[in-house]
Amino acid sequence: MAFPFPQGIAPSEIAFLAEMEMVTIVPRQRLEGLELLGGPVEPLAPPRRASLPLWLALLLKRQRRANIIPPTWLHPEPLSLILEVESQHQDYKHAFSPPPPLPGQPSMHEPGPEPTARPQYTPDGEKYFAAPPFLPHNTAQARTSSGEVPALPYHWIEVGNMLLDAASDDLMDPDQIRRLLKDLREVRMSKMRAGVDVLDAAATGGGGVALTGVGAMELGEERGFLTGVVDNLRKIGASKEQARREQLAEQRANGGYNGTQDEEEDYMEF
Template identity: 80%
Template sequence: MAFPLPRGVTASEIAFLAEMETVTVVPRQRLEGLELLGGPVEPLVPPRRASLPLWLALLLKRQRRANIIPPPWLHPEPLDLILEIESGHQDYQNAFSPPPPLPGQPSVFDRDGTPAARPQYTPDGNRYYAAPPFLPQNTAQLTTSDRDPPSLPFHWVEVGNLLLESASDDLVNPDQIRRTLKDLREVRMAKMRSGVDILDAAAIGGGGIALTGVGSMELGEERGFVAGVVDGLRRIGSSKEQARREQMAEQRANGGYDGTQDDDEEEDYMEF
């Protein structure tokens, strides 16, 4: 007998996928390189920075063999700015702050051309475009541009919670970061739950729901709500349509509707 599982990816599965995100560490002792399924890991030589998968960085952190450098967005100032944009900016009252640009794509505030995202190639020569968690969206940057606005990566909820849980001593003011992340989640979840009119239009085929900038965990948590609302609205619309058709059929049977009644009424109204 199969266990009844919820539709879509569960929260634990999303968190597991987020552990493949790449973060920056500072090793505290020398470690040899590793050959992993996701690719080789370079040897760790202190105090040289290195990029490791999040699960491996957390393991070395628990063993006190490395310190994790938080990503640029996981600081009090960028998070406060993102919260201000999400809650007070007029352009984002019903939208979400823009996600990080893809590799080779300019920032949303840059005006120096619009190159497309750069493709990558497999050993067989097949072209593909990398997606989270295989994008360096959570690595520490040595240099940052003032023109680049702070943005939340696709796995921001999972990465933030994991680092707060296991590497809070490596973060700047972790208590404030924890409060700001909580406020951000509440603001963004309220936006997703307030678009009932948009869901109504999407249910009858009149449009779609813009989810640009929404994170992986947010999609997983709201999948049931959004799908349930759209499904319920679709049932309501189909029941109304069925009732209308039954009413028209009854009128035809009683001789009160012959298919040209609407045209005759319109002509009489124009003559009057």
């Protein structure tokens, strides 16, 4: 008997998508260019840096043909700052640190006009807007302004774990980075699970849940919990409404309802 697939996307599938993230490498030997489905890869010549998809960078790293330069956020200092902001800053007590801006958008910390995403074009001339994992948020060229909180990219958990597993010798203090990633993940997951009160209002149509800055793996892992809470809250709300309707009908049958007809109609409509 075949078991049904779980709803949503599996963690292994999320990790597979994250392998398309662009990272920066330093080749250790000359390599010819490649024609990939995602576009051509320029020839590699040491010590010139190059940007490659994560899956190809990990392959070259395992073959000892290249070293991977970690992204700006994957260092002990930026991760410590993000953890401090997420856990102690009052503005992010129930929110998440802002994500990196899209191409053509100013930083969320900088005042300015309403941002507009920058379109890109296919070889056939069709316009599209790039989205993770096809954004340079994990390259070494991605920099942050002075005094600005570093931003976690959409696939920060997947990229961090892959680099720790395959390229820990290219990271600065990998043990501390592993601890900071673990602490940061726990803090952010506790925020998502603590938002049940907001989910109560969202389940009855009274609002929504703000998930700005939440990563792909976090959404995939918490999808079952969030949807289960919302479904149960809807069932509880429906049972309460049914009980009120039965109580109202009983009061009308016994002649004990003193409200006006307009109030009754408004209540039944609600």
